Amino acid sequence: MDEYKAIKIGLVGDANTGKSSLVSLISKEELPKIYTPTIGVDLRVLYVDDKKLKISFWDLSGQTVFKDLVDNFVKSMNVICFCFSCDDMSSYNYIKNLYNEYSENKIIENKLCILLLTKSDKLTDLNYKILGIDFSREQHIPFFITSALQKTGCIDFLNYLIKFYSPVIPQENNQEKIKNFQCILS
Numbered sequence: 001m002d003e004y005k006a007i008k009i010g011l012v013g014d015a016n017t018g019k020s021s022l023v024s025l026i027s028k029e030e031l032p033k034i035y036t037p038t039i040g041v042d043l044r045v046l047y048v049d050d051k052k053l054k055i056s057f058w059d060l061s062g063q064t065v066f067k068d069l070v071d072n073f074v075k076s077m078n079v080i081c082f083c084f085s086c087d088d089m090s091s092y093n094y095i096k097n098l099y100n101e102y103s104e105n106k107i108i109e110n111k112l113c114i115l116l117l118t119k120s121d122k123l124t125d126l127n128y129k130i131l132g133i134d135f136s137r138e139q140h141i142p143f144f145i146t147s148a149l150q151k152t153g154c155i156d157f158l159n160y161l162i163k164f165y166s167p168v169i170p171q172e173n174n175q176e177k178i179k180n181f182q183c184i185l186s
């Protein structure tokens with residue numbers, strides 16, 4: 001396993017935005033039937049054998065009580081996924097503030113940031129989508145629309161990550177790639 005490139009991905013966002021559900025889906029686990037808030041952090045690992053990638057998903061709690069712990073974990077990640085959900089405008093404000101905070105504290109420097117709109121099966125207000133597109137364009141970060149329930153968007157998100165870290169492309173080019181990303185909508 002030594003020759004595998006390790007990539008650490010942290011999912012952040014307000015409580016109840018569906019981070020754990022997304023990670024369950026990616027790990028091919030059953031979606032939890034009832035909402036169980038994450039206590040601190042959960043970890044799942046995905047091996048992509050043909051690309052020699054070991055992708056670890058750090059499912060970080062959105063509970064306020066764990067904010068300091070989450071901030072500390074985030075510092076050691078390669079990728080930060082900012083999650084907000086289609087049914088809660090405060091979850092958008094939450095990640096917007098968090099992004100600004102991490103940006104001011106230089107926590108996101110040299111990290112790939114990704115914006116995820118979750119629970120798209122509940123999308124009744126197109127404003128969520130527009131806010132996501134605007135945010136991703138302003139900050140030059142990729143944007144994916146997902147539903148763990150309907151199993152949509154996650155494959156595009158995963159493929160993007162795999163392609164981004166594909167060993168064929170030297171790691172040094174990543175900064176360039178971050179700047180030149182295309183806004184991806186699924």
Ligand SMILES: Nc1nc2c(ncn2[C@@H]2O[C@H](COP(=O)(O)OP(=O)(O)OP(=O)(O)O)[C@@H](O)[C@H]2O)c(=O)[nH]1
Pocket residue numbers: 013014015016017018019020021022032033034035036037038039060061062063118119120121122146147148149150
């Ligand atoms: N409709 C719908 N509900 C979802 C989806 N994903 C998650 N949920 C529900 O949203 C609630 C919260 O999901 P979690 O994945 O536990 O949320 P979380 O972001 O991990 O929450 P914390 O661990 O507290 O930060 C649960 O009741 C899930 O069943 C989705 O894609 N669609």
Ligand SMILES: [Mg+2]
Pocket residue numbers: 019020021036037038059060061062
């Ligand atoms: Mg959780």
